[in-house]
Amino acid sequence: xxxxxxxxxxxxxxxxxxxxxxxxxxxxxxxxxxxxxxxxxxxxxxxxxxxxxxxxxxxxxxxxxxxxxxxxxxxxxxxxxxxxxxxxxxxxxxxxxxxxxxxxxxxxxxxxxxxxxxxxxxxxxxxxxxxxxxxxxxxxxxxxxxxxxxxxxxxxxxxxxxxxxxxxxxxxxxxxxxxxxxxxxxxxxxxxxxxxxxxxxxxxxxxxxxxxxxxxxxxxxxxxxxxxxxxxxxxxxxxxxxxxxxxxxxxxxxxxxxxxxxxxxxxxxxxxxxxxxxxxxxxxxxxxxxxxxxxxxxxxxxxxxxxxxxxxxxxxxxxxxxxxxxxxxxxxxxxxxxxxxxxxxxxxxxxxxxxxxxxxxxxxxxxxxxxxxxxxxxxxxxxxxxxxxxxxxxxxxxxxxxxxxxxxxxxxxxxxxxxxxxxxxxxxxxxxxxxxxxxxxxxxxxxxxxxxxxxxxxxxxxxxxxx
Ligand code: PHE
Numbered sequence: 279x280x281x282x283x284x285x286x287x288x289x290x291x292x293x294x295x296x297x298x299x300x301x302x303x304x305x306x307x308x309x310x311x312x313x314x315x316x317x318x319x320x321x322x323x324x325x326x327x328x329x330x331x332x333x334x335x336x337x338x339x340x341x342x343x344x345x346x347x348x349x350x351x352x353x354x355x356x357x358x359x360x361x362x363x364x365x366x367x368x369x370x371x372x373x374x375x376x377x378x379x380x381x382x383x384x385x386x387x388x389x390x391x392x393x394x395x396x397x398x399x400x401x402x403x404x405x406x407x408x409x410x411x412x413x414x415x416x417x418x419x420x421x422x423x424x425x426x427x428x429x430x431x432x433x434x435x436x437x438x439x440x441x442x443x444x445x446x447x448x449x450x451x452x453x454x455x456x457x458x459x460x461x462x463x464x465x466x467x468x469x470x471x472x473x474x475x476x477x478x479x480x481x482x483x484x485x486x487x488x489x490x491x492x493x494x495x496x497x498x499x500x501x502x503x504x505x506x507x508x509x510x511x512x513x514x515x516x517x518x519x520x521x522x523x524x525x526x527x528x529x530x531x532x533x534x535x536x537x538x539x540x541x542x543x544x545x546x547x548x549x550x551x552x553x554x555x556x557x558x559x560x561x562x563x564x565x566x567x568x569x570x571x572x573x574x575x576x577x578x579x580x581x582x583x584x585x586x587x588x589x590x591x592x593x594x595x596x597x598x599x600x601x602x603x604x605x606x607x608x609x610x611x612x613x614x615x616x617x618x619x620x621x622x623x624x625x626x627x628x629x630x631x632x633x634x635x636x637x638x639x640x641x642x643x644x645x646x647x648x649x650x651x652x653x654x655x656x657x658x659x660x661x662x663x664x665x666x667x668x669x670x671x672x673x674x675x676x677x678x679x680x681x682x683x684x685x686x687x688x689x690x691x692x693x694x695x696x697x698x699x700x701x702x703x704x705x706x707x708x709x710x711x712x713x714x715x716x717x718x719x720x721x722x723x724x725x726x727x728x729x730x731x732x733x734x735x736x737x738x739x740x741x742x743x744x745x
Pocket of ligand 1: 379380381424532535554555556575577578
């Protein structure tokens with residue numbers, strides 16, 4: 279019979295039981311916001327790139343967001359049961375292909391490009407996709423930038439031992455030559471010898487310390503550069519009162535680096551997590567043809583930084599085609615966003631009981647439920663067994679249903695009430711959906727219609743009872 283599928287940027291994909299990417303998401307593929315030089319995403323990207331200059335670093339972008347599960351997870355050492363792989367978190371095109379959830383999906387290829395190259399590092403910028411909650415700072419499509427740097431073993435050395443000693447000297451010199459900042463930083467007390475965040479067994483601990491120092495000083499330079507650019511647009515009396523920018527390093531975990539860290543910055547009295555990084559797992563370098571290299575990598579969300587830099591209050595604004603937004607920004611300039619009139623908001627609640635019948639369990643097991651919700655977008659998977667009965671409910675499912683029905687007409691979705699019935703033991707949830715357009719005033723009829731579509735879809739897809 280007829281096999282349903284989709285064409286994404288010229289490549290055909292056939293849907294299967296794993297597919298959960300809705301049309302509303304596919305419509306955002308190919309916008310390439312980072313390519314319009316005056317867009318805040320592009321301005322932020324350029325600012326970050328300038329901290330990692332040529333010829334040491336090459337700068338890439340990758341327009342096609344479809345990657346294999348191998349590139350996004352396996353090659354990076356994600357365990358088979360890692361939650362990031364689940365269909366409640368990730369948009370699958372089908373069993374073998376997905377919309378990348380991070381720019382690390384391009385690490386392997388980017389490292390390969392460094393073999394026999396003059397450049398010793400790279401940055402890569404791309405749009406990434408995650409099934410997530412809806413609020414002012416979360417949108418299912420956002421942008422990430424990733425950077426990496428490697429050091430080869432010098433070839434002229436007499437022995438491997440000699441070569442390693444030389445490489446340490448080179449890294450030490452590179453650390454020393456990095457520009458210094460006036461940032462006030464706190465390092466974590468890390469024991470590189472043991473523990474869950476230790477140096478990798480095949481690495482020399484002293485060399486790892488140098489690589490980590492280079493990584494930390496490079497990212498401090500990045501953060502300092504980005505935030506100084508933002509402070510420059512403040513009036514002097516305000517800037518002087520602020521004193522130095524405060525940052526701190528904390529230990530972290532990523533499957534593809536060890537040791538791993540996160541950098542946080544104190545901004546308006548709050549510690550904000552800005553980026554993740556670490557020493558690259560040696561098998562990743564080995565697989566990419568860099569078995570005589572050691573190196574670091576980092577990854578950062580661009581919207582997060584751009585919202586702080588430009589004072590942009592709502593992540594959906596990055597997707598706005600409104601001149602009042604786009605004409606405010608100019609390539610190479612950081613300036614405060616000037617709000618233009620907001621259209622009125624409109625709240626609607628949806629409340630339901632969750633039925634606990636085991637018959638509702640998805641045939642896909644732990645990865646469960648939500649693919650069903652997202653799949654509702656197309657006819658493609660009508661025949662899929664997962665859709666013949668309502669699935670168990672997961673919080674990301676309502677986000678997906680709302681997003682699929684109302685797209686960017688929803689500002690946020692919040693759980694406002696949750697309780698257990700004292701006798702039946704059934705759970706009730708109430709979500710508040712805030713409908714608001716960035717481009718116009720929504721009519722009452724329109725909002726009522728959207729809301730009843732959400733309710734109908736929730737009812738048909740999940741094992742719930744509307745209240
Ligand atoms: N890919 C990670 C993320 O999306 C960030 C990261 C990149 C961490 C590279 C370490 C090294 O959260």
